[in-house]
Amino acid sequence: MTVLTREKAGIESDLFEQLRMAVRRFVRERLVPLERQVDEENAVPASVVTEMRDLGIAGLTIPTEYGGLGLSSFEEAQIVMELGWTSPAFRSVFGTNIGIGAQGIVIDGTEEQRRTYLPALASGKLISSFCLTEPEAGSDAGSLRTTARRDGAGYVINGTKRYITNAPNAGIFTVMARTRPESKGADGITAFLVDANLRGISIGSVDRKMGQRGALTADVIFDDVCVPATAIIGGPEFEGQGFKTAMKVLDRGRIHIAALCVGTARRLIAQSLSYSRERKQFGRQIGEFQLLQAMLADSQAECYAAETMVLDAAQHHARGENITLEASCCKMFCSEMVGRVADRAVQIHGGAGYMSEYGIERFYRDVRVFRLYEGTTQIQQLVIAREMRRRAEHN
Numbered sequence: 009m010t011v012l013t014r015e016k017a018g019i020e021s022d023l024f025e026q027l028r029m030a031v032r033r034f035v036r037e038r039l040v041p042l043e044r045q046v047d048e049e050n051a052v053p054a055s056v057v058t059e060m061r062d063l064g065i066a067g068l069t070i071p072t073e074y075g076g077l078g079l080s081s082f083e084e085a086q087i088v089m090e091l092g093w094t095s096p097a098f099r100s101v102f103g104t105n106i107g108i109g110a111q112g113i114v115i116d117g118t119e120e121q122r123r124t125y126l127p128a129l130a131s132g133k134l135i136s137s138f139c140l141t142e143p144e145a146g147s148d149a150g151s152l153r154t155t156a157r158r159d160g161a162g163y164v165i166n167g168t169k170r171y172i173t174n175a176p177n178a179g180i181f182t183v184m185a186r187t188r189p190e191s192k193g194a195d196g197i198t199a200f201l202v203d204a205n206l207r208g209i210s211i212g213s214v215d216r217k218m219g220q221r222g223a224l225t226a227d228v229i230f231d232d233v234c235v236p237a238t239a240i241i242g243g244p245e246f247e248g249q250g251f252k253t254a255m256k257v258l259d260r261g262r263i264h265i266a267a268l269c270v271g272t273a274r275r276l277i278a279q280s281l282s283y284s285r286e287r288k289q290f291g292r293q294i295g296e297f298q299l300l301q302a303m304l305a306d307s308q309a310e311c312y313a314a315e316t317m318v319l320d321a322a323q324h325h326a327r328g329e330n331i332t333l334e335a336s337c338c339k340m341f342c343s344e345m346v347g348r349v350a351d352r353a354v355q356i357h358g359g360a361g362y363m364s365e366y367g368i369e370r371f372y373r374d375v376r377v378f379r380l381y382e383g384t385t386q387i388q389q390l391v392i393a394r395e396m397r398r399r400a401e402h403n
């Protein structure tokens with residue numbers, strides 16, 4: 009029995025390694041040359057979307073019984089680090105299917121919901137979006153105002169969701185709405201699966217952003233949208249549980265974003281190192297100067313620390329342990345880390361770092377949002393301290 013398990017693990021790890029190498033090749037050979045085009049056109053070419061779909065990217069984390077690759081969070085983190093090597097817009101195409109748009113169904117969905125949506129999400133034919141943020145509810149997600157009023161056997165949804173990734177292309181939305189108007193906090197919130205074609209749904213114009221061009225975000229407006237009670241993630245008995253579903257989804261999502269930060273930091277370090285070996289000033293490679301070496305060394309050490317913590321947290325998550333604290337540590341440290349690494353990359357490249365031709369300034373803009381979305385650094389600090397106090401109470 010033990011031998012069989014080991015053999016199985018061996019075969020699986022071989023297959024996983026093949027997948028990781030295939031993603032690495034695809035990213036470096038196919039996607040990297042398109043980075044500038046994606047930034048300029050604010051769109052990922054349709055042919056690339058098809059190739060990503062064929063590679064299985066959309067279904068990385070969806071269980072195999074529903075057509076996905078069923079990667080654990082530990083494996084997911086390693087693949088996402090590979091995707092992080094290039095512009096984040098590419099990962100974003102299926103980022104919501106891998107993460108926050110689909111995980112609610114994987115974690116808390118009914119069997120019927122899983123069978124209905126996960127195969128299409130895994131194949132990439134269906135795109136999902138996660139609708140939590142609102143004009144007046146960002147960090148304070150529990151104060152959201154979108155309502156889902158009981159109406160006969162179903163609910164009527166009204167409200168506006170903001171900065172929703174992939175909204176213009178989504179076929180299905182996970183919508184957090186208040187089903188108990190008397191409750192102002194998290195306990196009155198329910199998560200719904202809402203078909204994007206339903207009457208009453210409209211999408212705002214595509215947001216103009218500082219970076220991550222090609223990753224599309226927009227408002228989603230719900231105007232008397234009728235859904236059945238079976239649209240509640242987990243079924244009608246999960247009424248009022250939506251905030252917890254959202255938080256569980258974000259736990260895994262925060263490790264995912266942290267892994268992405270590590271991938272981008274690796275790329276920026278590699279590019280900085282290479283530039284420092286080519287560029288000559290004062291008759292020597294600039295990499296021979298100790299002040300420049302200090303910047304390279306700081307970036308490398310911080311990236312290594314980040315990579316190690318992400319893999320550790322992901323491993324604990326894969327074992328089914330509570331990693332709320334660790335996920336927030338990863339999200340906070342890695343997003344801040346890649347911000348510093350990007351800043352040093354500009355510095356190492358000097359004037360060239362500021363020019364769009366070299367692509368460094370694009371990454372500098374792209375990584376800024378990592379400290380904001382899926383919970384700001386300040387929210388991660390609150391979560392970490394809250395969990396520390398909670399754990400202390402239980403020990």
Ligand code: COS
Pocket residue numbers: 138140141146147148149150193194195251252255256258259332381382383384387390391
């Ligand atoms: N897993 C499971 N349940 C969780 C949880 C988690 N990670 N985090 C919180 N919960 C539960 C709590 O246990 C609590 O349940 P009980 O009332 O049964 O005890 C409930 O959810 C409410 O939690 P809490 O009281 O901590 O809610 P707050 O309103 O204080 O909000 C923060 C907590 C600030 C952490 C939350 O609003 C948040 O994460 N904000 C940032 C939102 C965000 O990331 N937005 C980005 C948009 S998505 S791109």
